[in-house]
């Protein structure tokens with residue numbers, strides 16, 4: 001355990017008070033114990049400095065802050081220029097920089113991060129037996145799975161996870177790096193063997209303010225501002241932002257490109273057959289043509305497969321492990337076909353919660369509906385306490401891609417649900433196609449399924465794998481898949497036909 005003064009020196013901090021052996025660092029006062037440094041951070045709802053008494057009462061022996069030490073403060077104090085960044089740096093230091101001893105792959109971009117990390121996890125497990133994964137749905141270390149609270153957790157949690165993964169034999173870790181995570185230095189000073197860029201479209205403007213600032217946060221993963229430039233940058237050359245990333249890297253990392261359309265990409269799509277339960281793809285790669293089969297459905301997932309494959313190829317993963325990993329990958333809530341769907345009625349649950357994802361998922365549904373001579377019916381809503389400006393755009397994308405749209409509630413959080421629907425309805429009116437507004441999500445799902453005709457494809461978008469609904473301060477159990485299954489069951493029993 002390093003001494004306080006060594007820790008302070010590593011972050012160029014101005015230190016006062018008695019030194020001690022530093023055991024850990026945290027920004028949660030309630031998690032402090034003897035030997036802890038408490039990082040006092042100003043926040044959106046509270047100010048970490050207000051929790052200093054609690055931190056001290058739990059045994060914290062030093063405070064990390066951007067403010068100077070108050071006179072006669074009873075514990076040690078480290079003053080730094082940027083407390084969030086220092087929190088990330090100290091967390092990495094205290095865990096012995098686990099990312100320096102492993103192959104950590106960081107995945108950033110608006111959509112596709114979770115799916116790409118799942119693909120990489122399965123590829124690494126097929127190749128090496130051990131692998132770890134950290135992201136929106138869960139934190140996974142071989143077969144140990146724990147649900148996540150944030151996509152990219154605070155730095156002490158990320159570093160502790162990496163350390164445990166190392167201790168349990170994992171040498172390959174895929175981690176989702178959100179723009180908010182980068183902005184808040186949650187992966188500060190980490191070494192990425194590879195960093196993947198999936199795409200950039202509108203999201204999180206409530207946090208970043210503008211698309212430029214949103215992109216700039218993502219750029220930090222590639223241009224060295226986060227600590228180091230990644231070993232390999234894996235970039236989607238169909239995305240308009242990729243040239244800016246290449247410019248910012250400025251020759252300091254190996255660049256590997258992938259694309260569905262760009263004929264100049266190193267790894268690119270040659271063939272794609274989409275069906276209701278999966279896809280068959282052929283990819284041009286530096287190792288020749290690769291034929292893959294997957295349970296994932298929809299062109300966006302071809303991008304995710306290209307990204308994961310291009311990364312694995314660049315890291316010299318054997319081809320048979322890439323093929324096996326892609327085939328094995330199942331991601332909950334990403335075009336997940338609901339049990340009870342059949343040739344007459346296909347119901348899929350998908351985590352699309354951005355305008356781009358809604359455009360894509362309805363396009364996938366359209367492709368499948370065309371084969372079945374059916375319509376596309378989309379149920380969707382928008383989250384509260386998040387980017388308000390994306391709501392009418394999400395509605396437009398859903399309506400444009402569907403024959404019938406059902407606007408409902410998602411996670412209203414602390415906002416008035418009706419107001420969120422009002423924001424979205426503007427987009428539905430602009431498109432002018434048929435829609436219904438049903439606030440209660442359970443009723444909206446049931447209505448969509450009752451209304452569907454043979455051949456139709458029903459998409460239930462926005463919550464994917466989530467098993468809850470956040471209504472103000474109350475979080476209730478809610479699972480789109482369960483709701484859809486029950487509605488399908490009721491439909492069959494009303495018509496007297498058994499479920500398949």
Ligand SMILES: CC(=O)N[C@H]1[C@@H](OP(=O)(O)OP(=O)(O)OC[C@H]2O[C@@H](n3ccc(=O)[nH]c3=O)[C@H](O)[C@@H]2O)O[C@H](CO)[C@@H](O)[C@@H]1O[C@H](C)C(=O)N[C@@H](C)C(=O)N[C@H](CCC(=O)O)C(=O)O
Nearest residue numbers: 027028029041043044045046047048051150151152178180
């Ligand atoms: C915008 C954001 O990221 N907020 C996170 C942030 O909150 P904050 O800075 O506003 O902090 P605050 O609640 O005002 O409290 C101030 C300080 O006092 C401390 N405190 C507070 C209360 C207390 O009892 N004790 C205590 O010590 C807090 O730890 C914090 O350091 O720090 C908190 C402590 O870690 C997080 O819980 C909180 O995540 C909230 C819940 C959240 O929803 N974050 C989302 C937006 C997020 O980070 N999402 C990204 C992107 C998702 C995607 O991929 O789309 C993610 O990576 O998950």
Ligand SMILES: Nc1ncnc2c1ncn2[C@@H]1O[C@H](COP(=O)(O)OP(=O)(O)OP(=O)(O)O)[C@@H](O)[C@H]1O
Nearest residue numbers: 110111112113114115136300303334350351352357
């Ligand atoms: N490469 C892609 N391009 C566009 N849309 C995609 C792509 N991959 C997935 N999607 C859509 O986005 C949804 C979310 O996918 P995924 O969970 O993999 O993204 P994410 O980046 O992890 O999202 P989040 O920011 O919430 O963590 C999917 O359900 C699908 O509708």
Ligand SMILES: N[C@H](CCC[C@H](N)C(=O)O)C(=O)O
Nearest residue numbers: 353382383386410411462463
């Ligand atoms: N990771 C996304 C989750 C959105 C999921 C949607 N169901 C919502 O609640 O808005 C976010 O934090 O913006």
Ligand SMILES: [Mg+2]
Nearest residue numbers: 113114136151
């Ligand atoms: Mg995710």
